[in-house]
Amino acid sequence: MIITSLLQVKHRDHTGLHMRELTMSVKSLDVIVEGRRSQPQQLIEVLQDVQDLCGYIPRESMITVSKELGVPLIEVYRVASFYKAFSLVPSGKHVITVCLGTACHVRGARRMVDQVAGQLGVSPGGTTSDGLFTVECVNCLGACALGPVVVLDGVYYDKMTPRKLSRLIDSVRAADSEGRANA
Amino acid sequence: MPRLAAIEDLEHLHASLAADRERAGTSIIVCGGPGCQAAGCGAVVEALQAELRGEGLAETVHVRVTGCHGFCEQGPIMLIEPGNIFYCHLKPADVPEIVSTTLCDGEVVDRLLYTDPVSGNKVRTESEIPFYRLQDRTLLALNRQVDSSSITDYIAIGGYSALAKVLREYGPEEVIREITRSGLRGRGGGGFPTGRKWAACRAAPGDEKYLICNADEGDPGAYMDRSILEGNPHLVIEGMLIGAWAIGAEQGYIYVRNEYPLAVERARAAVARAREFGLLGDGILGSSLRFDVEVARGGGAFVCGESTALMASLEGKVGEPRAKDVHTVVEGLWNKPTTLNNVETWANIPLILRRGAKWFAEKGTKGSKGTKIFYLTGQVKNTGLVEVAMGTPLRTIVFDIGGGPSDGAAIKAVQTGGPSGGCLPVDQFDLPVDFDALAEAGSMVGSGGMVVMDERTCMVDVAKYFLTFLQDESCGKCVPCRLGIDRMLEIITDITEGRGRHEQLDLLEELADTVRETSLCALGKTAPNPVLSTLRYFREEYEAHITERRCPAGVCRALIEYVIDPDRCVGCGSCLRACPQAAITGEKKLPHTIDPSACGRCGICLSECDYGAIVLK
Amino acid sequence: MQNYVTLTIDGAPVRASRADSVLDVAIEYGICIPHLCHVPTISDLGACRLCIVEHVQNGRSKVTTSCTLRVQEDMVIRTNTDKIRKLRRNIAELLVAEAPNSRAVQDIALRCGVKQVRYPFRNKTCTLCGRCVRLCAELWGARAIGFVGRGKDRRVDFPFGVRPDFCKECNSCIDLCPMTITPCDGPMKTGEERLCGKCEGQLLMNENFPDFCVWCALGEGFGCARHA
CATH class of the missing domain: 3.10.20.600 (Ubiquitin-like (UB roll))
Incomplete structure (x- = not known):
């Protein structure tokens, strides 16, 4: 069953990433930082907004944030590298998140990781060479009654099996190549 | 809605809202908790509203989407009052039948009722379901009564009356005395007596004090805080207001886990509504109480559930714990006295003050109440x-x-x-x-x-799972936690992969003891618990892994092998197609074989085979 | 408020300034507690946990690091009990297994009573004691380096791994690093988990700065170069 969640679907248009990053650093970052200048305690909130906007924390944005908030650059880098919410590298076009919370684990979530890793040839945290998929594992999504849970681009798929997951990946890939053929 | 300028305003509003409720006819309560939402309750609600409009019932039937009811397995779920009729596993297509049969004709739709898995009988009302019947739902029952985005719903069921009572009748010391008498202990994990914490914070020198509500619920497989904060945020805010009165704080924070975007949204909306009503800000309900709350998002770190790490994170820093030789009630957030309680603890406060410490202390055991x-x-x-x-x-x-x-x-x-x-x-x-x-x-x-x-x-695998989690979540600051967990995991990995030695069990115990005694924060101090408890109760499983090189539960991959029973295999090829390692070969309609050297022992073939031909050896 | 307090360390009453840590006071009185991440004049982190002591309160003892513990009136501290020695030995064993190629860490392990190492050597180049990080930030105000990443990925690094302009290459971080001097018998190999043993008595990392000794003598029978 396909279920939409209220989780924000992050926009990850792979081809548009570079362009957006450039425009981002000029305009949107201003908006994000506005009203928070020289407030070091706002660092995490600011980085959250940057992450939501870009899908990762670009290096240039950290330098700007450091200057605007008055936080040493190393501290910005530390925070960005410490918290799970932040990614320092751009992710693939589609993000597959496998929940490895306790409830999902005892119901066989490990197999989902095996399935994804086997099918796509990347280990958790990695991105496929064509930039199409990023595979992530999380320690609990709080949807434990539905386990094992896999999230694809913010959409929850409950009670997953390796077979369902395999078909899901195939369908995304097919839709993508179709989209490219039409373009 | 005008600001509530005095306690009387709140009481009048409550009286009129409660009367409205009394007059209301049928109400349909749909659970909008995380589980039901993921199971598609949104579409059910849409279908329901459309159907009601179509049938001309939109005015007379009240639809309420509430926080989590708790029975997530059965989602999406619906409750029809009066009558207490409980429907589960709903789909949008079921809605017309519910409206025509139950609402119009007053009959129950049998197929949508809950089936008791033990007796096999259909259960008509919610209160008869064993899952609910045997519980004592004090906090969770409130979830059902309010639409979480509605402050008026909360006021209608008596919300903020505990605050009014406190402002009118109790001095700060009396509030603390009441909390102490109730025997409430922190619900976040430590179980520290809440009254004592508040008293220490009140007594701590300094005028500037802070309150924090810890909603950074990072435990995998747990979301009670989320369900309260999403389902009934005003209960938490009221608890914090009472805390502010007792402790003398003017600013509070709700620190919410980043993975719970809905909780962040609901908490922020609730804070904004409370401000509009004058329940946060200056001169609350005409008293001298001044208090405001800010909602902060966490960054995604389990260790931030630890109080000092959480405070560092609120200050915009890396969430690393610091030594707590001076307690946070004296030197906490920005080195000011700070009271940190978990969501569930704050949520208990208004109930204790509304119904009295005695009511709360009647439930529970000698040392643990409520x-x-x-x-x-x-x-x-x-x-x-x-x-x-x-x-x-x-x-x-x-x-x-x-x-x-x-x-x-x-x-x-x-x-x-x-x-x-x-x-x-x-x-x-x-x-x-x-x-x-x-x-x-x-x-x-x-x-x-x-x-x-x-x-x-496999209990060894369970210990390994938790150690892997903790290794991933350790901040890495102190040696026993960073290296100790790492080495414990190394030993357990050896055991699960058939390289274990007997003396390693003693080393494991000694190491676990060192990590527990010497780690900087509670994460490290409790990290050995999964290892120590499995060693204590399931030592024979560890022994089997070491002596017999065997995993009794058939979980540890290095110690098991999957083979295909040629007598049962029909050669359908579903395992062959499913195997992510391409380790299975065979002609169509002929028995297949697994190449053990290529096999990843994931067990996917086992779950795919419809003929029971894959055997665990 | 009085500026001095009296406390008991290992049965001996000592007088100390209220702002001092238990570790500082103990060292001042010649009661030696091993330590690695503690360096005088810069802030304490409590990371290495070697300086643990028992703090006795209301008849119950609590294990805590002495570097982060401020002295209080009538405090009772025990630095050298069986329990502490055992815990300290286990921590030193973890440290030396991680970084056997440091003379300082080898010394600490030997002095804490590590006889054999029960974990495979890992030959890491950093113990994450954070001396360099705090020195750079607190003494020079440069903040060119810091702890990056978390848990097992934690490391000391420049922002983005690139040396920034504001690092003046003063090298004081290297001066304080316990990893710069290798043991005489190094490099150590995985699979041959042993301690060098020849480094004893060479505890001073830098003779010009005796205070920067990684650790002074503990208990009887060691004969530290400084306190013999």
């Missing part, structure tokens, strides 16, 4: 949020409320308290669940996760 919400999950029939009085035996929770094993395999253990807790075997199931009894048995109440495990679970 009710506690647990998240029951794993290999049991009924999973979901369970609220019981402290001291309820584990057996009642697992077998009566949980309905026993999910599919035949005998239950072996229950893991309580999240990654820092421990595993308790079946012969300990008569233990009353309270802070002290569980701690004595080597586990803990923790934040309230409860994972049931059956024979198919």
